[in-house]
Amino acid sequence: DGGITQSPKYLFRKEGQNVTLSCEQNLNHDAMYWYRQDPGQGLRLIYYSQIVNDFQKGDIAEGYSVSREKKESFPLTVTSAQKNPTAFYLCASSTSWAGGSGYTFGSGTRLTVV
């Protein structure tokens, strides 16, 4: 079955450490997205990519970085510059026009700073 796989499910980060969240999809979707979810805040867009080797900043990109070297993969790095990284991170994908069939989300990674 096609879908999106995020790993790990839980991640603990020490102060000053960079961590990378994995996102892989086998839906042949062109577009991929990273959202951050905090209680009571909804989902906020971090980065998105419409095509391989190209990506754009979302509303809260500071302290994060991404790459899109393959159509299937869109990893997110949370850098030490992100001062409050504890959150639930969701990766999503869609056809190039999401109005066709909406987003498909991965199961998320819960990141905690220790």
Next chain:
Amino acid sequence: QQPVQSPQAVILREGEDAVINCSSSKALYSVHWYRQKHGEAPVFLMILLKGGEQKGHEKISASFNEKKQQSSLYLTASQLSYSGTYFCGTPDLSGYSTLTFGKGTMLLVSP
């Protein structure tokens, strides 16, 4: 701009109906609806496109009024499985497909 959802939370008994509203300060061409159960990923329910159409998913339907820049989600004869947080998402107008989501409406259906 983030769409505004109301109410923030709803508590229902099984079999009761509910309406969740989503409004935007900007022109809308479409509205997405998603449901998220606790600790899980949001699941796509439906898209409403320009034209005031209604759509349905199980006993959940929605309407979209582009003139009023708002959409409503109707949950009829609610079931326990309807519990979760409902989000509306509105696409940007730049030609890309990024969605801006509302803060969500938490729905709890009790027996």
